[in-house]
Amino acid sequence: MSEAKEYGYFSGLFHGIKTLLTGMRVTFKEFFTKKVTEEYPENRAVLKMFDRFRGTLVMPHDEEGNNKCIACGLCQMACPNGTIRIESEMVEDPETGKKKRRLVRYHYDLGSCMFCQLCVNACPHDAIRFSTEFEHAVFEREKLQEILNITKE
Amino acid sequence: MEIKEPKIKSMRYNDFKDNEYLEAMLKELNANGTNVVVGCLDELINWGRSNSLWPFTFATSCCGIEFMAMCAARYDVARFGFEITRNSPRQADVILVSGTITNKMAPVLKRLYDQMADPKYVIAVGGCAVSGGPFKKSYHVVKGVDKVLPVDVYVPGCPPRPEAMLYGMMQLQRKVKVEKFLGGINHQVSKKEYARLMERDLNAERDELNVEQEKD
Amino acid sequence: MFDFSIVTSWIHELLTSVMPAGLAVFIECVVIGVCLMLAYAVIAIIMIFMERKVCAAFQCRLGPVRVGPWGTLQLFADVFKMLIKEIITIRHADKFLYNLAPYIVVLSSILAFACIPVNKGMEILDFNVGVFFLMAASSIGIVGVLLAGWSSNNKYSLIGAMRSGAQMISYELSVGLSILTIVVLTDTMQFSEIVERQADGWFIFKGHVPAVIAFIIYLIAGNAEVNRGPFDLPEAESELTAGYHTEYSGMHFGLFYVAEFVNLFIVSAIAATIFLGGWMPLHIPGLDGFNQVMDYIPGFVWFFAKALFVVWLLMWIKWTFPRLRIDQILTLEWKYLVPIGLVNLLLMVMCVVFGWHF
Numbered sequence: 001m002s003e004a005k006e007y008g009y010f011s012g013l014f015h016g017i018k019t020l021l022t023g024m025r026v027t028f029k030e031f032f033t034k035k036v037t038e039e040y041p042e043n044r045a046v047l048k049m050f051d052r053f054r055g056t057l058v059m060p061h062d063e064e065g066n067n068k069c070i071a072c073g074l075c076q077m078a079c080p081n082g083t084i085r086i087e088s089e090m091v092e093d094p095e096t097g098k099k100k101r102r103l104v105r106y107h108y109d110l111g112s113c114m115f116c117q118l119c120v121n122a123c124p125h126d127a128i129r130f131s132t133e134f135e136h137a138v139f140e141r142e143k144l145q146e147i148l149n150i151t152k153e
Numbered sequence: 154m155e156i157k158e159p160k161i162k163s164m165r166y167n168d169f170k171d172n173e174y175l176e177a178m179l180k181e182l183n184a185n186g187t188n189v190v191v192g193c194l195d196e197l198i199n200w201g202r203s204n205s206l207w208p209f210t211f212a213t214s215c216c217g218i219e220f221m222a223m224c225a226a227r228y229d230v231a232r233f234g235f236e237i238t239r240n241s242p243r244q245a246d247v248i249l250v251s252g253t254i255t256n257k258m259a260p261v262l263k264r265l266y267d268q269m270a271d272p273k274y275v276i277a278v279g280g281c282a283v284s285g286g287p288f289k290k291s292y293h294v295v296k297g298v299d300k301v302l303p304v305d306v307y308v309p310g311c312p313p314r315p316e317a318m319l320y321g322m323m324q325l326q327r328k329v330k331v332e333k334f335l336g337g338i339n340h341q342v343s344k345k346e347y348a349r350l351m352e353r354d355l356n357a358e359r360d361e362l363n364v365e366q367e368k369d
Numbered sequence: 370m371f372d373f374s375i376v377t378s379w380i381h382e383l384l385t386s387v388m389p390a391g392l393a394v395f396i397e398c399v400v401i402g403v404c405l406m407l408a409y410a411v412i413a414i415i416m417i418f419m420e421r422k423v424c425a426a427f428q429c430r431l432g433p434v435r436v437g438p439w440g441t442l443q444l445f446a447d448v449f450k451m452l453i454k455e456i457i458t459i460r461h462a463d464k465f466l467y468n469l470a471p472y473i474v475v476l477s478s479i480l481a482f483a484c485i486p487v488n489k490g491m492e493i494l495d496f497n498v499g500v501f502f503l504m505a506a507s508s509i510g511i512v513g514v515l516l517a518g519w520s521s522n523n524k525y526s527l528i529g530a531m532r533s534g535a536q537m538i539s540y541e542l543s544v545g546l547s548i549l550t551i552v553v554l555t556d557t558m559q560f561s562e563i564v565e566r567q568a569d570g571w572f573i574f575k576g577h578v579p580a581v582i583a584f585i586i587y588l589i590a591g592n593a594e595v596n597r598g599p600f601d602l603p604e605a606e607s608e609l610t611a612g613y614h615t616e617y618s619g620m621h622f623g624l625f626y627v628a629e630f631v632n633l634f635i636v637s638a639i640a641a642t643i644f645l646g647g648w649m650p651l652h653i654p655g656l657d658g659f660n661q662v663m664d665y666i667p668g669f670v671w672f673f674a675k676a677l678f679v680v681w682l683l684m685w686i687k688w689t690f691p692r693l694r695i696d697q698i699l700t701l702e703w704k705y706l707v708p709i710g711l712v713n714l715l716l717m718v719m720c721v722v723f724g725w726h727f
Contacts, residue, residue, distance in 0.1 A: 234436055
């Protein structure tokens with residue numbers, strides 16, 4: 001174990017001054033370097049998040065408004081803190097007479113989501129995925145409770 | 154003079170979410186009409202206030218690290234003028250509640266909020282402050298800081314990106330610009346009310362807030 | 370060099386010709402007071418803006434840029450906000466002292482500010498013991514700080530104020546010693562005279578080694594005197610929340626804040642005056658053409674350039690080094706700066722006696 005060097009009065013003084021000047025040289029060079037700040041609202045047009053960034057949960061719909069959710073409830077069971085709540089109903093197919101489960105509303109609470117992606121991993125049909133949108137600040141907590149599916153009328 | 158849409162530099166009005174809240178607030182505030190002089194003075198004061206919101210250094214968990222990242226070189230919060238973080242609550246304007254608030258911390262937070270000087274604002278940053286977040290099922294976590302404080306802006310995320318927090322601060326700037334200052338939030342407490350507030354028993358209040366006290 | 374006393378004597382003659390002399394003097398005093406307050410506020414705004422931009426540049430980021438072009442209106446927004454913030458009354462605080470403390474700090478700051486010669490003939494207070502008066506006036510600020518901590522009814526504020534008080538009275542000594550070194554070099558204490566005598570070379574060049582050492586000691590001690598830079602323990606956040614001004618809000622806090630930055634400017638301005646020649650242009654003896662060109666630049670431009678250069682130096686020091694603990698601060702002063710300052714003073718006396726200076 002090496003011991004710290006013991007400085008006398010004058011050697012300590014000069015050693016101290018030398019270290020101070022080294023520090024000042026570092027910051028002096030820093031003063032003239034190009035600044036790395038990304039100017040956020042000004043760069044919104046070109047700002048691109050990396051692809052795996054989890055911004056918010058979305059349910060992609062195709063052009064006719066169909067989604068791939070079959071209301072199996074696996075995402076609801078996988079979510080650790082109850083962010084997802086599925087309302088579904090049993091619908092009778094008029095031709096064959098068989099009963100099928102259909103999604104009515106897909107409740108998603110953005111305020112309590114922790115973006116762990118367990119729901120996306122659990123979904124058997126890739127019905128939900130994360131999008132990279134991150135601008136969600138609102139004034140009232142109720143606005144953070146979203147309904148992800150679009151009902152065709 | 155009517156205060157129209159609040160303008161934020163480099164952002165369009167429609168880029169912001171939740172414009173309905175601001176429009177409802179404007180309608181309510183302007184229901185009686187405003188004096189021209191007071192309106193102009195209000196605009197000037199609100200411009201000053203919205204561009205100089207000094208945060209209180211309050212951070213409990215991971216969202217605090219994102220707050221530090223927001224203040225660092227890459228997403229510089231000093232560009233907005235918010236880099237002067239004051240440590241004393243009496244000198245701070247906005248408290249960014251970042252991080253999980255446990256039952257033990259809640260009375261401390263309320264006390265700090267009470268010590269802040271008006272006009273003051275609260276931003277709930279992160280899932281834990283909005284609703285308890287990952288710890289929503291815990292026995293010792295306050296499920297959302299709005300059970301303890303009146304929150305102005307909610308910024309969801311776990312943790313929210315520094316840009317998302319800057320977006321939240323821009324939302325707060327819009328809210329400040331729309332507020333009516335003279336005669337609105339700058340109201341004077343009457344002498345009788347002040348005397349009553351001074352005389353009430355502070356010890357009685359303190360007992361309820363002190364969770365470490367033995368319950369008989 | 371343009372002599373400002375032409376303007377002042379013209380105004381005085383104009384006023385005395387239309388009204389009795391006493392009233393003329395009274396009106397002049399009021400006008401000067403108003404100008405002093407305005408200059409104080411303007412300098413504070415420039416200083417705070419400079420601090421934010423320079424700090425950002427040293428930390429590889431941009432400072433305020435959104436409010437106004439290049440962020441220049443940022444300070445005005447801060448001022449508006451500070452004016453309308455609630456002033457909280459502390460229940461068990463000593464009300465008179467609590468309200469008095471910020472004004473004492475600002476008072477000492479303004480008194481010191483009034484001593485600085487900005488241009489030839491443009492100084493407000495010009496005693497023949499100007500240096501002595503300046504040091505006495507700046508010591509009044511310590512009383513304000515101690516009162517602020519004591520009357521806040523907060524034990525941590527009191528600790529912060531005590532630490533700040535100990536620091537400030539210790540470093541007064543070093544400031545005094547370094548200024549005294551220059552007073553020995555030139556046998557006058559009057560500020561306008563000190564600047565006049567630097568016409569053929571600034572004292573930092575004339576007094577070579579002892580003057581340079583005195584300059585460095587003055588910078589360090591001046592920094593500590595105004596609670597800036599690595600010596601801002603009383604305001605450190607992890608230590609005592611905000612030290613002696615924890616319990617102040619609104620405009621009272623604004624006064625402390627402004628006084629800190631103007632004190633920084635005052636320290637730099639005195640350094641510029643005593644060591645770097647004040648409003649004197651740079652003259653190199655022998656190069657007459659060069660000296661002629663330098664003379665065209667007005668005196669106050671020289672003065673502000675030098676003062677802002679020293680401010681930039683002090684900001685460089687602040688944003689490079691971590692904070693010192695209170696025992697380190699006092700060790701630095703009593704074990705290093707005072708002995709070196711005394712030896713330096715002796716060295717300067719020997720230089721003057723034996724004529725070893727330019």
